[in-house]
Amino acid sequence: xxxxxxxxxxxxxxxxxxxxxDASVCTDFKGRVVDLINQGNNFLLLNLSLVDFxxxxxxxxxxxILKTLKLSNGxxxxxxxxxxxxxxxxxxxxxxxxxxxxNEKEGLALLTKVNKE
Amino acid sequence: MSMHTRSIKLIIESNIDHIPLLSKAVRSVCSxxxxxxxxxxxxxxxxxxAVTNVIEHAYHQKLGNLVEVIVTFDENDIVFHVIDLGDKGxxxxxxxxxxxxxxxxxxxxxxxxxxxxxxxxxDEVHLSKKGKKNVLLMKKYVNxxxx
Numbered sequence: 067x068x069x070x071x072x073x074x075x076x077x078x079x080x081x082x083x084x085x086x087x088d089a090s091v092c093t094d095f096k097g098r099v100v101d102l103i104n105q106g107n108n109f110l111l112l113n114l115s116l117v118d119f120x121x122x123x124x125x126x127x128x129x130x131i132l133k134t135l136k137l138s139n140g141x142x143x144x145x146x147x148x149x150x151x152x153x154x155x156x157x158x159x160x161x162x163x164x165x166x167x168x169n170e171k172e173g174l175a176l177l178t179k180v181n182k183e
Numbered sequence: 184m185s186m187h188t189r190s191i192k193l194i195i196e197s198n199i200d201h202i203p204l205l206s207k208a209v210r211s212v213c214s215x216x217x218x219x220x221x222x223x224x225x226x227x228x229x230x231x232x233a234v235t236n237v238i239e240h241a242y243h244q245k246l247g248n249l250v251e252v253i254v255t256f257d258e259n260d261i262v263f264h265v266i267d268l269g270d271k272g273x274x275x276x277x278x279x280x281x282x283x284x285x286x287x288x289x290x291x292x293x294x295x296x297x298x299x300x301x302x303x304x305x306d307e308v309h310l311s312k313k314g315k316k317n318v319l320l321m322k323k324y325v326n327x328x329x330x
Contacts, residue, residue: 086203088202088203088231088235089199089202089231089235089239090199090200090202090203119206119224119227119228119231121228121231121232121235121297122232122294122295122296122297122300123235123294125296126292126293126294126296127293129291129292129293130293132288132291133288133289133291133293136288149220149221150220150221150223150224150225151224153221153224153225154224154228154300157300157303157304158281158296158299158300159280159281159283159285162285163285163288163291
């Protein structure tokens, strides 16, 4: 699975380039992001602007990333979700678990604020 | 069955990598009667969850088996039949809500959400055995405006 990453200060931008995060790619996706965390990157901005479809396996991967970050007092913000994907988060009540922003700019501002606290 | 009932059968090998081929084809079929993007997504999601369950639990991820999907639709509803010859059907257990505390990260589920989503989205879900076949029926009521 192709993922675009870049770092600005303490914040790592993670942008999956695949249209699907499903059972066929979720293990690879989770592993790559957890590797980033294990390298000391504790503040992630997950940009889902190119993702059209997430299934329960993909949600499980994102939850696993959140749990890994919690162990290192990290933080993840998700931005740029398409409406059907956002609706999936609402169906599963994960919109009450994750910080969700409409775009990268808002997500970056939120993470920067958290990082300074 | 309505005069306007139409049906299509699609078959894939029991390979997780093939599921998107199936799901995108079924989504395209559904889009002939549904315009709502969220509903199209949710129907695709239920199919993906059901077929993933078959491959992972009925076929234990062994290649070389077949998963058959029949999509039937008319002006009132869309029905998916997901058929396999695996060991046993995965019994869908109705769940009203996922059981976790949003403020307790450790309680969040990393698996087991698929059946919840199927029951949450679909209006009818039944599993039956026909000879050696496991048949999962998922029905969604729709109206003529595609909502």
